[in-house]
Amino acid sequence: MFAGSEIRPSSAPQATRFRTNKIRESDGLVVLAYLWPGLVGFTTFILVPLLGSLLISMFEWPLFGTPTFIGFANYQKMFSDPTFYTVLVNTVIFAFVYTALNLLLALAVSLWLNTKIKFSSFWRVIFFLPAITPVIANALVWRLLLNDNGIVNSVLSSGGITGPSWLSDASFALSTVIAMSVWQSFGYNVIVLSAGLGSIPQEILEASRMDGTNAWQRLRSVILPMISPSLFFTMTMTMIGAFQVFVQPQVLTQGGPGESTNTFVLYMYRNGFVFDRLGYASALAWILFVVVMLITALQFAGQRKWVNYDK
Amino acid sequence: MAGQSKSAKRRIGTGFVLAGVLTALAGCASGGSGSPANGSVSMYTWLSSQSDREQWEGFINLGKKVDPTLNVTIEGPSFTDYWTKVKTRLSGSNPPCLLTTQAARAQELGGLLMPLNDLIKKNKSDISAFDSSMLKGMTVDGTIRAIPYDAEPIVLYYNIDAFSKAGLKLPTTTYSREQFLSDAKKLTTGSHKAFGISSGFFLPNAWAIADGVEAVNNGKLDLTNPRLADQVQSYFDLVNKEGIAAAPNASDSTDAAQAAFTNGDVDMIISGPWMYGTFASKAKFQMGLTIVPSTSGAAHGMTAGSGFGIAKNCKDPEGAFKAIRAMTDTIVLKGQAVNRGIVPSRLEAQSAWAEGKPPGAAAVVQALLRNATAQLTVPAWNQVETLFTQYGVEGYRGDKTAKEVLATIQKSVGQ
Numbered sequence: 001m002f003a004g005s006e007i008r009p010s011s012a013p014q015a016t017r018f019r020t021n022k023i024r025e026s027d028g029l030v031v032l033a034y035l036w037p038g039l040v041g042f043t044t045f046i047l048v049p050l051l052g053s054l055l056i057s058m059f060e061w062p063l064f065g066t067p068t069f070i071g072f073a074n075y076q077k078m079f080s081d082p083t084f085y086t087v088l089v090n091t092v093i094f095a096f097v098y099t100a101l102n103l104l105l106a107l108a109v110s111l112w113l114n115t116k117i118k119f120s121s122f123w124r125v126i127f128f129l130p131a132i133t134p135v136i137a138n139a140l141v142w143r144l145l146l147n148d149n150g151i152v153n154s155v156l157s158s159g160g161i162t163g164p165s166w167l168s169d170a171s172f173a174l175s176t177v178i179a180m181s182v183w184q185s186f187g188y189n190v191i192v193l194s195a196g197l198g199s200i201p202q203e204i205l206e207a208s209r210m211d212g213t214n215a216w217q218r219l220r221s222v223i224l225p226m227i228s229p230s231l232f233f234t235m236t237m238t239m240i241g242a243f244q245v246f247v248q249p250q251v252l253t254q255g256g257p258g259e260s261t262n263t264f265v266l267y268m269y270r271n272g273f274v275f276d277r278l279g280y281a282s283a284l285a286w287i288l289f290v291v292v293m294l295i296t297a298l299q300f301a302g303q304r305k306w307v308n309y310d311k
Numbered sequence: 312m313a314g315q316s317k318s319a320k321r322r323i324g325t326g327f328v329l330a331g332v333l334t335a336l337a338g339c340a341s342g343g344s345g346s347p348a349n350g351s352v353s354m355y356t357w358l359s360s361q362s363d364r365e366q367w368e369g370f371i372n373l374g375k376k377v378d379p380t381l382n383v384t385i386e387g388p389s390f391t392d393y394w395t396k397v398k399t400r401l402s403g404s405n406p407p408c409l410l411t412t413q414a415a416r417a418q419e420l421g422g423l424l425m426p427l428n429d430l431i432k433k434n435k436s437d438i439s440a441f442d443s444s445m446l447k448g449m450t451v452d453g454t455i456r457a458i459p460y461d462a463e464p465i466v467l468y469y470n471i472d473a474f475s476k477a478g479l480k481l482p483t484t485t486y487s488r489e490q491f492l493s494d495a496k497k498l499t500t501g502s503h504k505a506f507g508i509s510s511g512f513f514l515p516n517a518w519a520i521a522d523g524v525e526a527v528n529n530g531k532l533d534l535t536n537p538r539l540a541d542q543v544q545s546y547f548d549l550v551n552k553e554g555i556a557a558a559p560n561a562s563d564s565t566d567a568a569q570a571a572f573t574n575g576d577v578d579m580i581i582s583g584p585w586m587y588g589t590f591a592s593k594a595k596f597q598m599g600l601t602i603v604p605s606t607s608g609a610a611h612g613m614t615a616g617s618g619f620g621i622a623k624n625c626k627d628p629e630g631a632f633k634a635i636r637a638m639t640d641t642i643v644l645k646g647q648a649v650n651r652g653i654v655p656s657r658l659e660a661q662s663a664w665a666e667g668k669p670p671g672a673a674a675v676v677q678a679l680l681r682n683a684t685a686q687l688t689v690p691a692w693n694q695v696e697t698l699f700t701q702y703g704v705e706g707y708r709g710d711k712t713a714k715e716v717l718a719t720i721q722k723s724v725g726q
Binding site for chain 2: 062063064065077081083143147148149165167168169170251252253254255256257258259262270273274275276
């Protein structure tokens with residue numbers, strides 16, 4: 001009896017552990033079975049190119065011809081290249097202003113669509129249309145609109161206003177690129193934020209109304225905290241996308257006037273595929289990777305203070 | 312236990328099968344690589360449109376009259392993509408043997424193109440029959456890298472109707488800058504500008520060469536040359552000081568300025584003779600041709616043109632050179648001059664370009680070719696063009712001087 005009672009407590013957990021281990025092993029295989037294509041894809045298309053570009057960044061590597069190993073010379077050159085700092089600053093300005101405007105506009109439109117307006121689905125589609133249209137097509141249309149003799153300046157001139165040179169004046173060019181980019185992409189965030197707003201329980205909003213809150217108080221103290229996960233998602237993704245901006249400056253301004261709208265990815269692309277310096281372009285790509293990673297890490301660190309996952 | 316194990320196995324199996332199917336589908340979605348035709352010389356070139364294809368087929372079909380065994384297959388991307396893709400294409404499998412290049416890009420593609428001097432000597436080809444400026448343009452490190460098929464001196468097109476209406480004398484084989492400015496100011500009325508300008512360095516370069524000033528000296532980029540700065544400044548001044556042209560945006564392609572000319576929105580434009588047929592078919596006015604204005608008024612042409620070269624890793628350079636000889640024969644170039652409107656690089660074929668054009672036009676081209684300079688470049692010319700497109704906008708607007716713009720570009724390229 002005593003011996004039996006000694007055995008029972010120790011054998012029961014062992015059996016449970018055995019069963020748990022068996023389940024975990026088979027679960028692991030199932031997980032692996034489903035993951036292997038993704039892992040193969042990740043390794044082939046992300047990890048290997050990432051390491052490959054790190055290797056290429058240590059070479060003077062033309063598109064055709066023999067590469068020459070130069071160690072960290074590309075990185076040294078980069079830090080003494082004034083254009084590198086210019087495009088970095090341009091990209092940071094673009095990313096922060098574009099993300100802020102994008103989220104503000106998307107939030108405003110989402111709140112409006114969430115009121116009891118007529119044809120809200122129709123408006124949602126209208127706002128989403130630019131996001132599903134190719135960026136290059138949108139940029140070409142904007143270029144026609146904003147040319148010195150384009151429709152915008154023609155309209156302004158009919159009102160007695162001499163419109164500026166939106167694409168060639170350094171004071172306006174970056175703002176124009178930002179405006180076009182916001183118009184192009186805020187529709188996506190409208191969809192995400194609308195979904196977030198739609199998931200707020202009506203009882204909570206009703207309760208806050210009964211407590212006598214006004215619209216601003218409800219937005220600040222109820223709605224924004226409730227959609228903070230959606231806001232965090234849109235902010236992170238928009239910021240990452242913003243650092244990769246390429247088509248808009250390429251089509252609208254070619255990076256000009258001067259370097260006023262030249263962005264990191266545009267400069268990287270030109271170095272790699274126009275100026276035939278794959279090594280230098282890879283070094284630029286690595287710096288961009290580090291910058292984007294740092295900013296994303298900061299966003300994740302900061303989210304603890306304002307993102308509310310409680311339901 | 313047994314049931315659980317079976318279920319787990321089934322899940323694992325389903326997982327692998329599903330994942331495999333999805334991967335296979337994903338694989339099917341991507342395109343496969345084609346294999347080149349055998350027994351022929353493959354040519355990699357720009358193929359932006361059906362018109363480009365017809366041009367290359369014209370060379371091949373006419374070349375068959377010279378050499379019935381000529382068998383050239385063509386492949387390639389758009390003109391814009393060509394300059395990047397040609398480098399990667401040669402690094403890949405089954406690289407093509409024949410390449411095309413512009414004289415302005417010969418330095419950039421120098422590393423891809425085989426020196427042809429030995430083949431020229433071995434085959435006793437008479438290269439003195441070709442336009443010397445174009446041969447100079449195709450020379451890299453002292454060796455010829457491509458045989459030119461055209462030699463197109465940059466010209467100034469003008470609207471004869473507009474000139475006549477304004478009571479202006481029609482310019483012919485001489486045209487001074489003073490006269491050009493005087494004419495342009497009379498043609499500029501209100502928002503209507505006389506002269507069309509597009510971004511990029513090609514046209515300011517032709518403007519400078521018309522006065523005998525070059526951007527490349529002894530194979531080195533010489534943008535800080537004060538004479539070049541003066542020339543480019545005088546070109547910027549056409550917008551900012553003289554007011555005879557509208558400032559281009561950096562992203563404005565040459566098409567925009569060309570469309571403005573054929574629509575009658577501007578009265579003059581600088582372009583190549585290869586555009587004659589296109590302009591003539593679109594313009595609803597009588598079109599004239601003159602030289603790019605120079606200070607003295609005398610003709611000094613900047614030649615642009617393209618040619619056939621052989622890839623450095625070509626396994627049959629003899630066969631490729633044989634094909635080039637056939638495609639640059641006098642008969643072929645004459646035919647292409649008539650059919651496609653190219654100005655042939657062979658001197659004895661150049662008269663063919665005059666067919667179907669007013670006598671004045673041919674005289675202008677001949678005058679320019681008599682005193683022509685190729686658009687000489689450096690390997691980093693792409694960077695020069697790109698930076699000038701970006702910075703030139705500030706020059707046209709008067710925000711920066713030509714000296715500042717050119718010094719910035721020289722410094723950037725030198726880094």
